[in-house]
Amino acid sequence: MTSTSSTAAAGDHSNPSNQGNPSEVLATFAANLAFEGIPHEVIERTVNLYVDWVGSALAGKGARPVESIAKFARATGPSDGPAEVLIDGSRTSPFFAAMVNGAASHFVEQDDVHNGSVFHPAAVVFPVALALAQQLGASGREMITAAVAGYEVGIRIGEFLGRSHYKVFHTTGTAGTVAAAATAGRLLKLSPAAMLDAFGSAGTQAAGLWEFLRDAADSKQLHTAMAAANGLMAAQLAADGFKGAKRILEGAKGMAAGMSTDADPAKLVDRLGERWATVETSFKYHAACRHTHPAADALLDVVVKNKLKPQEIERVVAHVHQGAIDVLGAVVKPQTVHQAKFNMGTVLAIVSHYGYAGVNEFEQHFLADPVVAFRGKVEMVYDEEVDGAYPARWIGKVSVYLTDGRVLRGRVDEPKGDPGNTLSRDEISTKLRQLVKFSGALAEADVDALLEAAWCIVDEPRLGDIVGQLATARHANPAAAAA
Amino acid sequence: MTSTSSTAAAGDHSNPSNQGNPSEVLATFAANLAFEGIPHEVIERTVNLYVDWVGSALAGKGARPVESIAKFARATGPSDGPAEVLIDGSRTSPFFAAMVNGAASHFVEQDDVHNGSVFHPAAVVFPVALALAQQLGASGREMITAAVAGYEVGIRIGEFLGRSHYKVFHTTGTAGTVAAAATAGRLLKLSPAAMLDAFGSAGTQAAGLWEFLRDAADSKQLHTAMAAANGLMAAQLAADGFKGAKRILEGAKGMAAGMSTDADPAKLVDRLGERWATVETSFKYHAACRHTHPAADALLDVVVKNKLKPQEIERVVAHVHQGAIDVLGAVVKPQTVHQAKFNMGTVLAIVSHYGYAGVNEFEQHFLADPVVAFRGKVEMVYDEEVDGAYPARWIGKVSVYLTDGRVLRGRVDEPKGDPGNTLSRDEISTKLRQLVKFSGALAEADVDALLEAAWCIVDEPRLGDIVGQLATARHANPAAAAA
Known part of the structure; x- marks a missing residue:
C-alpha cells in the first residue's frame, strides 16, 4: 500500500537514493548553470530572444486584459519597488512586475515558441529574469544565464508532459510555472536542494486550461501572468526554506500523474548541457497562433511564386497535424482579433491579401469582406506526414485550387523564424519597432536607445531600468543610455 | 473537427443556448444568493463554521511554512491596507490577507471538512470573505451570505470532480479556487455573467497536487493560500470586465476534462437552494487528517467502554476506504508533526494513550517511545462496506486484538464533528481557546472579546478589525468590542 521509495525520500535532501530522480537532476542542472559553461552561440541566440521578448512585452500596452491585470497589480501590490512594469514604466515588487510583464508578453501572439514542447518560453522566463535582476542589481550575464536555465527546464518539461497534456492544458501556463521558478532560482543562487524545493512549489501551482479559447476569454494573459508570478514566488519561498515535493514532475502524484497520459521522464534530462534546447526556439513571424504559420508560409510561397491574386484562388486545403485541428478547430467564426489569430481561414486570407499576417493586418x-469571404474557402485536413513530423518539425503543406482549374501544391519544411530559418538581428529590431508602434508604448526615439541597450545586455554590469527613464536618461547621460 | 456548441457559445453572455450549462447555473446561483433566502439553521451553522475557522487561522501563527508565506506577503505586498492578517494583526491588501490567512487556516489540520467532496471549505472561503468584507465595509450578513455561496459552490465542485480527481489533486486547492471566487464574487455583487467570468479565471488557475505529502513538504499551506488569493483575484478581475471561460468546470477542455476521469456534471447543480451542502460540513475534532478520524473514534469507543490500557492491545486493524489508503499510505515513519497527522498508526496510538489527538498531544x-511502539501495531485494511459508504458517510471500523487473546470490534457511523454528531457552540469555543493557546496568537483576555464578537457576526453592520485592535478596543470602548 506504499512504495518503498516513499520512505527513502522522506525529509532528507542529501539522501543518496534520491539522486538521479529526473526532477532532481533537472533542478541541479538549473542551479549549477554558469555563464561560462554556455556556448557562445547559445548566449547570442538568447540575447536575440530577449530583444524579441522586449518587443512582445511592450506590444501588450493598451490591451484590455493586460491593462486589467495591471490595474489589479496597482490596487493589490506596493506603489513602488525595484522592478519595472514595461508597458508604463511604473515600479513595483518583482512579483507584480513579473505578473504584468507576463500578461503583456503573449497578447499579440508574437512571442517565441519552442516547437517540440509547444511552449512559449519568453513570456514566462524573461518577465521573471528582468524583475528579479532589477531587484538584485544582477548583471546582464547573470540575467541571461538565468533565462537559459528557464528555457532549458521549461522546454524539457513541455516535451515530458507530451501531447496528451497539451490537448487540455496550456503548456506555457503549466511547464511555464516551473520554468519561471528555475529562472528565479538561478538568479537567487539557490542550491540544488533549494532549487528542487522551488520546482515543487511551482509545479504544485501549475495551471492553465484551454477551455477559454472557444469563448474568446482572457485567460491566456492570466496564464502567462501567473506562471511568471507564481514561479518567482516559488523560488523566493524556497530561498526562505519553504519545502516542495522532490518529484513534482514525475512522481506518482505529480504533474504528469495528474495532467498527462503519455509523459516520458527521459525527456526531462535529455542531454542536459549538451543539447541546448534554447536555440531550438522559434521566433514568430506572423502575429497568429503558431499552428497556422506552416500553412501560411506554404501558401505565401505559392502566391509569390505564381504571382496569384486572392480572387484567383477558389479554395485552399491546409494539410495539418492533429494539434492544429485541436487548437484551431474551436474557432469557426472569429468575433475578435484574438480569435482571428486562431482561425486558419482568417490567417490564410490575410496572408494571401497582404503577404504578411502582422499585428496591424x-x-x-480581420473582418473585412474579402478576408471573411476567403476565410470560407479554407479547410483543414489531417495529414499523416505533417502529424508524424510534429512536434519536432512543423511542416507546412497546402493544396491551392484555382478558379482556372489548376491545383498548386505548396510546402515549407521550416516556417520563417524556425531555427533553420531564423530571424536576423535586423529583422528582430524591425519587428520590435513595429510592435512598439502598434501599441504606442514608447516614442520612436526612445526605441533607438532601448534597442541599443538591449543588444548589449551581456555587457551590462548591473541591471537597471529598461524603459522607465529612457527619455530622461538619454538627455542626462547619453553614454549611459547607450551602454 | 469542431462541435456545434462551440460556435453558439462564442463571445455572448446572453446567448440563450448557453443557459443551463452547469457552470452557468452554479454561477447564477452564487451571484443571486440572498441572506433572506438562506434558512435560519444554515445561517446558524455557518456562524459556527466561521468561529471554528477563526480558531484554525489563529492556530497557524508561528508555523514555519505559514510564517514563510507571511514574510513573502510582507516583502511583496503593500505595508498597509484594509484587510487584516490574523496571525499578527497586520494590515495589507485583501489578496495578501487572503493568502496568509489561507495559509494559516489549514496548518494544524483542525479546520472543517465536507465528507462527500473531501474538501476543506473554511480554509479557502473565510479568508476571502473576511478580507473583502473588511475592504468593502460589508455587514456580517453579507459576509456570511458570501461564505455560504463559497461553501455551496466548492462542495458541489468537489463532488463533481470525484474520486479520480482526489487521487492526485488536493481538492481544497482546485475546487477551493472556484469556491474562493464565488465568495469574493458575491461580496463584490457580481452579476451572474461576471460571476461566470470569475469562475472561468479561477478554474483555469486551479491547482494543487498530493505529491508533496510523502516528502513532508509545505505545499498544503501554499495550496490554501493560493486558492484563496487566486479566487479573490479572479473575482476582482471579473468585476473589471476580465473574461473567463463559460464552461470551465464541465467543458471539453475544462477542469474535469483535464483533472478527472469520473466527473458527474449533475452534481454541480444538485438541488441548488434546496439541499444546503454547507450544513453537511464536519468539524474536525482530532487534529489529524480526517481520513483517520472514523477509526480513531471507533478505537476510542472500544478503549473507553472496555477501560483498556494501551499495553493490553496487541494490534489494531483499521478497516478503511480506499481513499484513506491512498492518502495515508505514503507515510510510514513520520518524521514531522505534520506527517504524524497523516499516519494512522500514530493517530491511533495517541488516541489510545491520551483519549484525544489534539494539537498539543x-x-x-508523536515521537514518544510508547507512541512509536504502538504505531507499529496498526494496520490499515481495505473494507468493502466502509468504501461503499464513502464519501457520503465516513464509517469507522476497527478490530482490536488484545494480549489476552480477545478480539474486540469497534464501530462508529458518524465520527465526532460530523453533521449528526456535531460540535456545540461551547465545544467550538473551547476548541478555539485550545488552538489559540497552542499558537500563542492572542492573550486569553483577548480571546473572550474575540469570541463574543465572532458569535454575533450576523449583527455586525460593518466588518472591521477582528484581532488587530482587540486589546485597544476593549479598553477604549468595551461595548464596541462585544458588539
Whole structure:
C-alpha cells in the first residue's frame, strides 16, 4: 500500500537514493548553470530572444486584459519597488512586475515558441529574469544565464508532459510555472536542494486550461501572468526554506500523474548541457497562433511564386497535424482579433491579401469582406506526414485550387523564424519597432536607445531600468543610455 | 473537427443556448444568493463554521511554512491596507490577507471538512470573505451570505470532480479556487455573467497536487493560500470586465476534462437552494487528517467502554476506504508533526494513550517511545462496506486484538464533528481557546472579546478589525468590542 521509495525520500535532501530522480537532476542542472559553461552561440541566440521578448512585452500596452491585470497589480501590490512594469514604466515588487510583464508578453501572439514542447518560453522566463535582476542589481550575464536555465527546464518539461497534456492544458501556463521558478532560482543562487524545493512549489501551482479559447476569454494573459508570478514566488519561498515535493514532475502524484497520459521522464534530462534546447526556439513571424504559420508560409510561397491574386484562388486545403485541428478547430467564426489569430481561414486570407499576417493586418482587416469571404474557402485536413513530423518539425503543406482549374501544391519544411530559418538581428529590431508602434508604448526615439541597450545586455554590469527613464536618461547621460 | 456548441457559445453572455450549462447555473446561483433566502439553521451553522475557522487561522501563527508565506506577503505586498492578517494583526491588501490567512487556516489540520467532496471549505472561503468584507465595509450578513455561496459552490465542485480527481489533486486547492471566487464574487455583487467570468479565471488557475505529502513538504499551506488569493483575484478581475471561460468546470477542455476521469456534471447543480451542502460540513475534532478520524473514534469507543490500557492491545486493524489508503499510505515513519497527522498508526496510538489527538498531544508525543511502539501495531485494511459508504458517510471500523487473546470490534457511523454528531457552540469555543493557546496568537483576555464578537457576526453592520485592535478596543470602548 506504499512504495518503498516513499520512505527513502522522506525529509532528507542529501539522501543518496534520491539522486538521479529526473526532477532532481533537472533542478541541479538549473542551479549549477554558469555563464561560462554556455556556448557562445547559445548566449547570442538568447540575447536575440530577449530583444524579441522586449518587443512582445511592450506590444501588450493598451490591451484590455493586460491593462486589467495591471490595474489589479496597482490596487493589490506596493506603489513602488525595484522592478519595472514595461508597458508604463511604473515600479513595483518583482512579483507584480513579473505578473504584468507576463500578461503583456503573449497578447499579440508574437512571442517565441519552442516547437517540440509547444511552449512559449519568453513570456514566462524573461518577465521573471528582468524583475528579479532589477531587484538584485544582477548583471546582464547573470540575467541571461538565468533565462537559459528557464528555457532549458521549461522546454524539457513541455516535451515530458507530451501531447496528451497539451490537448487540455496550456503548456506555457503549466511547464511555464516551473520554468519561471528555475529562472528565479538561478538568479537567487539557490542550491540544488533549494532549487528542487522551488520546482515543487511551482509545479504544485501549475495551471492553465484551454477551455477559454472557444469563448474568446482572457485567460491566456492570466496564464502567462501567473506562471511568471507564481514561479518567482516559488523560488523566493524556497530561498526562505519553504519545502516542495522532490518529484513534482514525475512522481506518482505529480504533474504528469495528474495532467498527462503519455509523459516520458527521459525527456526531462535529455542531454542536459549538451543539447541546448534554447536555440531550438522559434521566433514568430506572423502575429497568429503558431499552428497556422506552416500553412501560411506554404501558401505565401505559392502566391509569390505564381504571382496569384486572392480572387484567383477558389479554395485552399491546409494539410495539418492533429494539434492544429485541436487548437484551431474551436474557432469557426472569429468575433475578435484574438480569435482571428486562431482561425486558419482568417490567417490564410490575410496572408494571401497582404503577404504578411502582422499585428496591424489583423487589427485592420480581420473582418473585412474579402478576408471573411476567403476565410470560407479554407479547410483543414489531417495529414499523416505533417502529424508524424510534429512536434519536432512543423511542416507546412497546402493544396491551392484555382478558379482556372489548376491545383498548386505548396510546402515549407521550416516556417520563417524556425531555427533553420531564423530571424536576423535586423529583422528582430524591425519587428520590435513595429510592435512598439502598434501599441504606442514608447516614442520612436526612445526605441533607438532601448534597442541599443538591449543588444548589449551581456555587457551590462548591473541591471537597471529598461524603459522607465529612457527619455530622461538619454538627455542626462547619453553614454549611459547607450551602454 | 469542431462541435456545434462551440460556435453558439462564442463571445455572448446572453446567448440563450448557453443557459443551463452547469457552470452557468452554479454561477447564477452564487451571484443571486440572498441572506433572506438562506434558512435560519444554515445561517446558524455557518456562524459556527466561521468561529471554528477563526480558531484554525489563529492556530497557524508561528508555523514555519505559514510564517514563510507571511514574510513573502510582507516583502511583496503593500505595508498597509484594509484587510487584516490574523496571525499578527497586520494590515495589507485583501489578496495578501487572503493568502496568509489561507495559509494559516489549514496548518494544524483542525479546520472543517465536507465528507462527500473531501474538501476543506473554511480554509479557502473565510479568508476571502473576511478580507473583502473588511475592504468593502460589508455587514456580517453579507459576509456570511458570501461564505455560504463559497461553501455551496466548492462542495458541489468537489463532488463533481470525484474520486479520480482526489487521487492526485488536493481538492481544497482546485475546487477551493472556484469556491474562493464565488465568495469574493458575491461580496463584490457580481452579476451572474461576471460571476461566470470569475469562475472561468479561477478554474483555469486551479491547482494543487498530493505529491508533496510523502516528502513532508509545505505545499498544503501554499495550496490554501493560493486558492484563496487566486479566487479573490479572479473575482476582482471579473468585476473589471476580465473574461473567463463559460464552461470551465464541465467543458471539453475544462477542469474535469483535464483533472478527472469520473466527473458527474449533475452534481454541480444538485438541488441548488434546496439541499444546503454547507450544513453537511464536519468539524474536525482530532487534529489529524480526517481520513483517520472514523477509526480513531471507533478505537476510542472500544478503549473507553472496555477501560483498556494501551499495553493490553496487541494490534489494531483499521478497516478503511480506499481513499484513506491512498492518502495515508505514503507515510510510514513520520518524521514531522505534520506527517504524524497523516499516519494512522500514530493517530491511533495517541488516541489510545491520551483519549484525544489534539494539537498539543501531537506536538508533545508523536515521537514518544510508547507512541512509536504502538504505531507499529496498526494496520490499515481495505473494507468493502466502509468504501461503499464513502464519501457520503465516513464509517469507522476497527478490530482490536488484545494480549489476552480477545478480539474486540469497534464501530462508529458518524465520527465526532460530523453533521449528526456535531460540535456545540461551547465545544467550538473551547476548541478555539485550545488552538489559540497552542499558537500563542492572542492573550486569553483577548480571546473572550474575540469570541463574543465572532458569535454575533450576523449583527455586525460593518466588518472591521477582528484581532488587530482587540486589546485597544476593549479598553477604549468595551461595548464596541462585544458588539
